[in-house]
Amino acid sequence: MLDQINQISKTILNTGVTSIPKFLNETEVEKIKNFVGKPKKGSKEGNYPITISQLLAKIFKFEFKKLSNTFFLLKIAKKFHFKEIAAKALDSKDVDLQMIDCYYNERSPENIISWHNDIGCKNLDDKKYLKEFHEAVKSTFFDIKTETSPRGIKFFLYLTDVQKSNGSLAIIPYSNQIIKTLCTLIADNKIELKKFWSLKNLREFINDTKVRKLLEEKIGKEKIDTFLNETNFIISEKKDTEKYDLELNQGGLVIFDELCVHRGSAPQKTSRLVLRFIYRKKLN
């Protein structure tokens, strides 16, 4: 088991992503599906208590069913060493489980979320986004505790089958390294911040002569060239690719670094139900 944990976390640390088909069996998936319902993203119904105060709040409200369901999910995370995998994948001594949630997406022709990374600044004119970005950089790369928690490792456990153009997640391997280097150059005041949450903006940022030169000095020309070539699709007519989609049946698991560039495809044929565990570095 230790070998397996080491292998999985090494892959995530390096490439940013890995997937495990048939992670849960049919019985386990059905058991979870029986209690999760069809919650909206961010709803109270889809959130599971994980901190002591959240757990106590459920006890005081006599929400014992929610508690026993939470313990079932925590047991899965413990049995399969999610915490150890996340810590090693983040090269960190200790991590915290930040969130367990579940959400349901109805069939739709629209992507669940377009190509983006989870730390990139969305809007330079909005002080809230700017503050969050700078705080996230401090906590993620410099271990400084701020109001914004560091970016970490997400575990996506599918409760329905996903395929290309039907709810699958696509993740660009090694893009975590590009984002990390870009963020540290910004933090060191070597380059001026530009918005780069969306893949289109990220590419424009990297294509700036000065930025590209500094990135190449840090991680090599080949990695930057490969990333730009592999993401050319975003300026093509279709503005998308299916090359990086991870197709999985229900019970399958995707583990990825939040710094990676990723996209959630449209659940065009069937609705999608996913359970997420998020682990982030523990900062004191």
Ligand SMILES: [Fe+2]
């Ligand atoms: Fe995301």
